[in-house]
Amino acid sequence: MKRRNFLKTTTLAAAFGTMFAATGQAQSTDPVRIGYSMALTGIFSQAAPSQVNAYELWADQVNADGGLEIAGGARRPVEFVAYDDQSNPGNAVRIYEKLITQDKVDLLAAPWGTPMHLAIAPVLQRYKMPMVGNTAASVKLRELEPGYIWFPTSAIPDAMGRELALFMKAEGVNSAAVLANELPYSQEVRSYLVPALEEQGIEVKVDQSYPPDTKDMTSVLVDVKTKAPDAVIALSYPADSFLFAGQAKELGIDARFIMSLVGPTFDSYRKAFGPSVNGVVTAGHWSASQAEWPRAKPFFDAYVEKYGEEPDALDSALSYMSLEILQQAVATAGLDPEKLREAISSGTFETINGAVSFDGVQNATTPTSWLQIQDGSLEIVWPDSIKTSDFAPKSGW
Amino acid sequence: MDILFSGQLLFAALVSGSLYALVALGLNLVYGTLRLLNIAHGELVMIGAYTAFWMLTLFAVPPVLSIPVAALVCAALGWLLYVGLFRRLLKRPELAARIEANSLILFYGISVILQNATALFFTSSARGYSYLGEVVTMGDVSMTGNRLLSLGVAVTLTIGMLLFLRFHIFGWSLSAVIERREAARVVGVNVDQVQVITICVGFAIAGMAGVLVSMTEQITPFMGFPFTITAFVVIIVGGLGNIPSGILAGFALGLIETYGVALTSAGYRSILIYGLFVAVLLIRPEGLFAKAVKS
Numbered sequence: 001m002k003r004r005n006f007l008k009t010t011t012l013a014a015a016f017g018t019m020f021a022a023t024g025q026a027q028s029t030d031p032v033r034i035g036y037s038m039a040l041t042g043i044f045s046q047a048a049p050s051q052v053n054a055y056e057l058w059a060d061q062v063n064a065d066g067g068l069e070i071a072g073g074a075r076r077p078v079e080f081v082a083y084d085d086q087s088n089p090g091n092a093v094r095i096y097e098k099l100i101t102q103d104k105v106d107l108l109a110a111p112w113g114t115p116m117h118l119a120i121a122p123v124l125q126r127y128k129m130p131m132v133g134n135t136a137a138s139v140k141l142r143e144l145e146p147g148y149i150w151f152p153t154s155a156i157p158d159a160m161g162r163e164l165a166l167f168m169k170a171e172g173v174n175s176a177a178v179l180a181n182e183l184p185y186s187q188e189v190r191s192y193l194v195p196a197l198e199e200q201g202i203e204v205k206v207d208q209s210y211p212p213d214t215k216d217m218t219s220v221l222v223d224v225k226t227k228a229p230d231a232v233i234a235l236s237y238p239a240d241s242f243l244f245a246g247q248a249k250e251l252g253i254d255a256r257f258i259m260s261l262v263g264p265t266f267d268s269y270r271k272a273f274g275p276s277v278n279g280v281v282t283a284g285h286w287s288a289s290q291a292e293w294p295r296a297k298p299f300f301d302a303y304v305e306k307y308g309e310e311p312d313a314l315d316s317a318l319s320y321m322s323l324e325i326l327q328q329a330v331a332t333a334g335l336d337p338e339k340l341r342e343a344i345s346s347g348t349f350e351t352i353n354g355a356v357s358f359d360g361v362q363n364a365t366t367p368t369s370w371l372q373i374q375d376g377s378l379e380i381v382w383p384d385s386i387k388t389s390d391f392a393p394k395s396g397w
Numbered sequence: 398m399d400i401l402f403s404g405q406l407l408f409a410a411l412v413s414g415s416l417y418a419l420v421a422l423g424l425n426l427v428y429g430t431l432r433l434l435n436i437a438h439g440e441l442v443m444i445g446a447y448t449a450f451w452m453l454t455l456f457a458v459p460p461v462l463s464i465p466v467a468a469l470v471c472a473a474l475g476w477l478l479y480v481g482l483f484r485r486l487l488k489r490p491e492l493a494a495r496i497e498a499n500s501l502i503l504f505y506g507i508s509v510i511l512q513n514a515t516a517l518f519f520t521s522s523a524r525g526y527s528y529l530g531e532v533v534t535m536g537d538v539s540m541t542g543n544r545l546l547s548l549g550v551a552v553t554l555t556i557g558m559l560l561f562l563r564f565h566i567f568g569w570s571l572s573a574v575i576e577r578r579e580a581a582r583v584v585g586v587n588v589d590q591v592q593v594i595t596i597c598v599g600f601a602i603a604g605m606a607g608v609l610v611s612m613t614e615q616i617t618p619f620m621g622f623p624f625t626i627t628a629f630v631v632i633i634v635g636g637l638g639n640i641p642s643g644i645l646a647g648f649a650l651g652l653i654e655t656y657g658v659a660l661t662s663a664g665y666r667s668i669l670i671y672g673l674f675v676a677v678l679l680i681r682p683e684g685l686f687a688k689a690v691k692s
Contacts, residue, residue, distance in 0.1 A: 041513045045521040046617045182664070210663035213623050218409030219659035238523055242615045250532055250541045251405070268615060272525030309522070397532075 031079040032068050032335070034059075035099030036109035039116070042087025046238065047112050050266075050312035051135055054319035055080065055109060057299075057306055058327075068327060071334035081105050089119035096120045100127045106335050110134045110322055112315075114185070117141070117149070124148040130341040132325045134318040138188060146360040150344055152321045152353070154285045155314070157185070159368040161192025164259070167370055167382040168231055169200040171391055173257050176231040177206035177224045179217075179244070186235035186261060193233065205229045214240055217247045224253060231257035238263040245273050245280070249397035256393035257281065259370075265313040270376055277373050279394030285369040286317040286353045287380045289388045295324075295352040313371060313378045321351040354386070404538035406655050412544050414651020415551035416606060418644045420624050421631035422555060423602035429575040429638030430595040431483065433500040437508035438628055439621025441471045441600050445607020446616045447515065450524050460528050461546065464608045471604030472597040478507070479596045487592065508621070515618035524616040543612035550609055554602065555644055562640060571595060575638050630670060634677045636684020645686045 038052055039045050059078050062068050067075035081103050085091040092111050099105045100123070108124070108131040110117065117136035121144045124131050133141075133151045139158050141151050168176065176197055180190040187209070197204055205227040208220055217240070224232055232255045234244045241263025248258070263269050264282035288300035299320060303311040311317060325344065333343035348357040348365075356365050370382040372391060379389035424438045445467035452458040452466055486492045486499065529542030562568035573581035574591045582588050606624075614620065627650070632638075635646030650670065657669040677685050 040521075041516060043619060045516055046523055046619065047521075049520045049522040179663070208663045211667045213626075214663065214666055215623070215627075216409050216413045216655060217663070218406060219655055220663045222403070222405055222659070239615055239620075242525065242613070246530075246541060246544075246613050247409075249530070250539055250544065252532065252539060263615075266523055268523045268525040272527055272615070273530065274527045276530060 029076065031077045032070070032107065032330075033079055033081050033103070033105045034107045034109050035081040035096075035103055035105035037083045037085040037092045037095035037099075037111045037116070039087040039112045040084040044087040044113050047135070047315060050315040051112050051319040052082075053303065053307050054311065054316040055323065057303055058320055058323040060306070061302065062327065069331040071330070071332055071339075080109070085111060085116065089115045092116045093119050093123055096123045097127075100129050107326060107330070107340075109326070110136075110319070114138045114140070117151075118144070121145075121149050128341075129337050130344055132322040132344060134322040135315045137185065141361060144361055146345075148341060149361055150325075150358045150363075151361055152325065152351070152356055152363045152366070153318055154363050154366040154368045155283050156362075156368070157188040158192045160189055160283060161194075161196045163368045163382065164193055164233070164370065165196035165200045165202065167391075168197070168202060168257060170382075171257060171393070173202055173230040175203040175205050175227075175229040176233055176257075177227065177229045177255075178204055178208075178233045178235065179206070179220060179224070180209045180235035181237050181240055181261075182209050182211050183237055186237065189235050189261065193235075202231075203229075210240070212237065212240070214243065217243055218251070221247055221251050221253060225251055229255055231255050231259070234258075234260045236260050236263060238266060238269075241269060242272060245269070245277055245397075249273075249276050252397070254396070256395075258394045262314075264373055265371065265378060267309040267312070270310075270373065275376070276397040278375060279373065279392060281370055281372045281381070281391075282378075284313040284317075284371040284378065285366050285380070285386075286313050287371060287378050287388050289377065289379060290354070290386060291388075292386075293352060293354045295350065299352045317352060321353050321356065324351045325349045325356060401656065401659060404536060406659055408538050408540055408544075408548075410652045410655035411552075411648070412548045412651070413654060414648035415548050415555065416609060416647075417627055417631050417650050418555050418647025419551040419606045419609075420603060421628040421635070421643050421647050422558060422640065423599040423606070424625075424628040425599075425632045425635070425638060425640055425643040426571075426595050426602070427599035428632065429640065430571060431487065431592050432497050433483065433504070433596075434497055435504050435599075436501060436625050436629075437504045437511060437621075438603055439623065439625035440508050440511040441474070441603035441621070442607040442610060442624045443515065443616075443618065443621035444471055444474070444511065445604035446611035446614075446620065447519060447524075447607075448604065449608040449611045450526060450616050453526050453528070460526075460608055460612055461550075464550065464605050467604035467608045468601035471600040471607075475596040475600030476593065479593050483596070484589065484593075508625075512618045512621070519618070521618055526611075528612050541613075547609040547612060551606070554605060558602070559641060559644065567591075567594070572640075575640075630674045634674060634685050636686065639684055639686075642684055642686035646684075649685070 039048050063077050067077045069075050083095045110133045112135050114136040117133050125148050130148045133149050137153050137155045180186045206224050236244050241260045259281040261283055264280050265284050288296050290296050328349045329340055329343040333339040348355050367383050369380050371378045372381040380387045381391040427433050427435050448467040448470050449460040449463040452463040531542050532539050570586045570591050573586055631647045632643045635643035658666055
């Protein structure tokens with residue numbers, strides 16, 4: 001119910017624009033206002049709940065804890081000022097300008113997705129407002145001017161291609177089939193993965209791309225099955241991750257290394273396929289079972305308790321991390337944008353994903369990693385430095 | 398090339414084809430009878446999928462039993478739209494004359510409302526459930542139970558509908574309204590009644606298809622649009638308003654997609670489907686099977 005009210009508020013705010021206009025001087029008990037735009041409707045909206053849920057969980061926890069600690073020890077409650085960007089980067093730009101110039105929010109949180117992050121980066125630069133990004137992944141992020149935006153993700157396509165090839169080699173994979181969605185992220189990973197596989201001496205037996213609206217993969221998978229590679233790498237998006245799992249199972253694809261790019265971290269994916277998808281490898285660098293990250297399991301448990309489903313190991317974890325970083329930076333630097341920028345750029349932060357510090361716009365600490373579904377849970381299986389479990393070859397569906 | 402003769406590809410083509418035929422059948426009925434361009438058709442598929450998901454999650458009702466429930470939900474929506482909106486529009490001759498263009502805009506609005514209302518009430522989180530996921534093997538063909546069920550239900554519904562149109566008196570009235578609307582009225586067909594029943598049946602078919610889709614795909618508020626597009630391709634390739642050839646075109650599309658990809662590569666899927674679509678529009682705008690079936 002609470003969530004529904006929030007969405008209603010958000011929609012109304014978007015419709016009436018000035019509803020949240022700043023009023024008067026901030027008192028010490030006035031809430032700290034954190035603005036963001038989100039793809040609540042439109043083509044990317046499927047991804048929004050995993051991010052908004054993490055934001056709201058964080059705010060609940062901060063408020064229950066007496067509020068956000070501002071440098072000097074004062075605590076103030078937090079509240080969000082959120083608008084729907086309708087999955088349109090142009091809207092996101094206008095919304096962030098409005099959040100900064102009209103709503104005069106104290107802090108910013110990130111929108112969903114690479115295109116939105118890339119679009120608003122110049123706005124942050126222009127108004128000198130820092131924002132910790134989260135759900136974006138592309139080599140293009142590195143081309144952004146460092147200063148007011150940071151990315152906690154370590155799932156950047158070039159490193160992913162390199163690490164995946166190393167990982168496969170280490171697991172004795174000699175041949176692979178690469179199936180890639182034609183969407184940008186999949187293609188970016190593919191463009192680094194295929195050369196990396198060749199470099200590791202892994203033969204690429206099938207290299208096919210398919211359109212995002214594909215509704216049947218039987219023809220492609222029959223070809224894969226005939227060529228019997230050791231590994232099948234599906235650079236898939238959620239919709240075709242479902243398709244791939246269902247049809248690979250139907251055809252009995254028996255490669256020992258099966259990877260599906262975006263989707264297996266979703267609670268719904270594991271609910272739809274149950275034990276069949278045990279052994280599927282996927283992109284991600286967070287697992288609740290990493291004991292060296294003491295914040296990981298409590299986050300997981302609190303999320304499950306509040307929402308009745310598991311957090312997405314990519315988007316929910318990254319979103320929560322971005323606010324943890326902001327929270328700790330505010331505790332040392334306060335709300336002044338320049339001091340905050342300095343604190344984020346130079347600090348080291350304790351997050352659910354372990355310690356994080358930045359080099360330019362990038363996370364300089366968290367290694368690029370791979371997850372595997374084991375008994376329905378997501379375990380880090382690569383690299384050795386942070387793994388929570390050993391890779392187990394996929395045996396049947 | 399051996400794989401071209403394997404039953405596996407044929408099975409895949411029939412599963413897709415039967416689903417395309419079923420989804421398009423609902424759209425074709427509504428277009429044929431009411432001249433409404435229902436571009437919210439895919440949203441009905443989405444509603445059917447959510448019906449199955451919630452029936453299973455909340456009441457532990459197996460999806461196969463949700464098929465009639467989804468049919469009822471979507472039929473009720475069709476009835477509401479007809480009684481609340483289209484009956485009035487179709488009655489006034491000056492509006493009825495422009496109903497095709499107007500309905501396109503109206504249904505666009507309805508589609509946006511349905512998508513976002515679903516996102517608001519159920520959140521946009523992807524949903525999924527596990528149902529009949531076991532693999533059944535017959536000869537050299539392996540089939541997951543849910544896809545086999547989908548094929549069975551889609552074929553049964555499609556054939557049932559064809560028989561109904563062919564042999565039931567209401568089916569005759571419906572065919573009459575599709576082919577000669579005014580003449581049908583003159584010979585005593587209750588056009589209003591035919592219209593309301595058709596919109597309910599057309600919507601119900603999409604809802605039932607949605608249940609089948611939900612057994613194998615992820616469920617999201619925005620899953621419907623590709624079905625709208627495919628259904629339009631099918632009915633235009635088959636011939637607008639021509640029910641039997643629409644069904645043939647659905648299966649044809651499934652075959653072309655599966656075998657076309659097997660012969661070329663997965664990247665050609667869209668080129669093959671839309672290539673066929675454009676070719677039909679250029680060469681046989683009345684529909685690929687129109688003549689063959691009518692004569």
